[in-house]
Amino acid sequence: ACGGGGDDSGDGGSGNGLVIGFAQVGAESAWRTANSDSVKAAAEAAGHTLKFVDGQQEQETQISAVRDFITQQVDAIVLAPVVETGWTDVLQEAEDAGIPVILADRGVEAADEDLYVTRLGSDFAEEGRKAGAWAAETFAADADGTKILELQGTTGSAPANDRKAGFFEVLDSEGLNYEIVDSQSGNFTAEEGKAVMETFITTHGLDGIDLLYAHNDEMGLGAIQAIEEAGKVPGKDIQIIIVDGSKAGFEAGVAGKLNYIVECNPVFGDQLMEVVESVVNGDEVEKFTPVEEGVFDATQFEAELPNRQF
Numbered sequence: 506a507c508g509g510g511g512d513d514s515g516d517g518g519s520g521n522g523l524v525i526g527f528a529q530v531g532a533e534s535a536w537r538t539a540n541s542d543s544v545k546a547a548a549e550a551a552g553h554t555l556k557f558v559d560g561q562q563e564q565e566t567q568i569s570a571v572r573d574f575i576t577q578q579v580d581a582i583v584l585a586p587v588v589e590t591g592w593t594d595v596l597q598e599a600e601d602a603g604i605p606v607i608l609a610d611r612g613v614e615a616a617d618e619d620l621y622v623t624r625l626g627s628d629f630a631e632e633g634r635k636a637g638a639w640a641a642e643t644f645a646a647d648a649d650g651t652k653i654l655e656l657q658g659t660t661g662s663a664p665a666n667d668r669k670a671g672f673f674e675v676l677d678s679e680g681l682n683y684e685i686v687d688s689q690s691g692n693f694t695a696e697e698g699k700a701v702m703e704t705f706i707t708t709h710g711l712d713g714i715d716l717l718y719a720h721n722d723e724m725g726l727g728a729i730q731a732i733e734e735a736g737k738v739p740g741k742d743i744q745i746i747i748v749d750g751s752k753a754g755f756e757a758g759v760a761g762k763l764n765y766i767v768e769c770n771p772v773f774g775d776q777l778m779e780v781v782e783s784v785v786n787g788d789e790v791e792k793f794t795p796v797e798e799g800v801f802d803a804t805q806f807e808a809e810l811p812n813r814q815f
């Protein structure tokens with residue numbers, strides 16, 4: 506693995522004044538915008554130059570960005586990979602060029618673990634387990650089986666894969682009697698979340714559906730619109746879990762339109778700059794640093810809303 510390779514860039518090894526390339530996923534959610542803002546502000550505050558590329562949720566765009574960063578011989582590359590697979594070649598190219606790659610937010614498949622230095626971001630499986638623990642408890646007494654709709658994130662992305670796996674892992678280990686009525690990707694956007702929910706409603710109706718598990722706020726908020734347009738009451742006729750915890754998500758919670766929020770924290774720019782500096786300085790770093798995240802039920806929405814940063 507590339508371990509940083511010391512400092513030969515003439516910036517004195519203090520970690521200041523680095524040139525950092527950041528290949529971001531896109532701008533698909535409030536979470537993502539807050540994350541981009543956090544990283545940009547932290548780089549500026551630390552005196553680094555950030556070359557920022559919006560990948561528009563396209564892996565090809567991100568791969569080109571990484572190749573450009575290699576050509577420009579940046580000091581470090583930060584990559585938030587839109588999906589988990591397909592990174593081997595470009596990560597190898599960065600390693601061959603001696604440029605360390607730090608993953609932010611999302612991860613890559615285990616086979617590529619040696620081709621990046623470290624990942625800073627959420628434990629998505631744990632987020633899924635938190636959602637699953639609430640569902641298992643909430644529907645424990647549901648004798649005829651809990652009927653579940655799932656709005657998955659971007660197909661093949663780490664948060665979609667892991668939020669799904671963690672959620673059903675806990676439902677199974679807790680022995681909940683449940684049925685997945687339907688599960689489709691809404692690509693982490695409000696528009697697609699709403700469209701997929703409309704299809705769910707057309708295909709299955711909403712009568713007897715107990716729970717919607719949406720892998721992020723945007724898809725959950727889009728689905729809420731679809732449910733309301735179908736003449737049903739979100740949060741009551743169908744219970745809803747979302748992941749992220751944006752202001753808009755909490756506002757929907759305060760309005761009684763959803764029932765549980767699993768936090769995913771995008772505001773880790775300062776922590777990311779520290780990790781990048783350590784890596785460039787050749788310090789030992791953990792392979793994975795999780796960011797701290799909580800959970801919120803209906804009794805907590807109102808009090809928590811003013812604390813939300815995005």
Ligand code: AHR
Binds near residue numbers: 534536610664722748
């Ligand atoms: O990778 C983190 C996820 O990406 C967030 O949950 C989602 O809102 C974003 O698009």
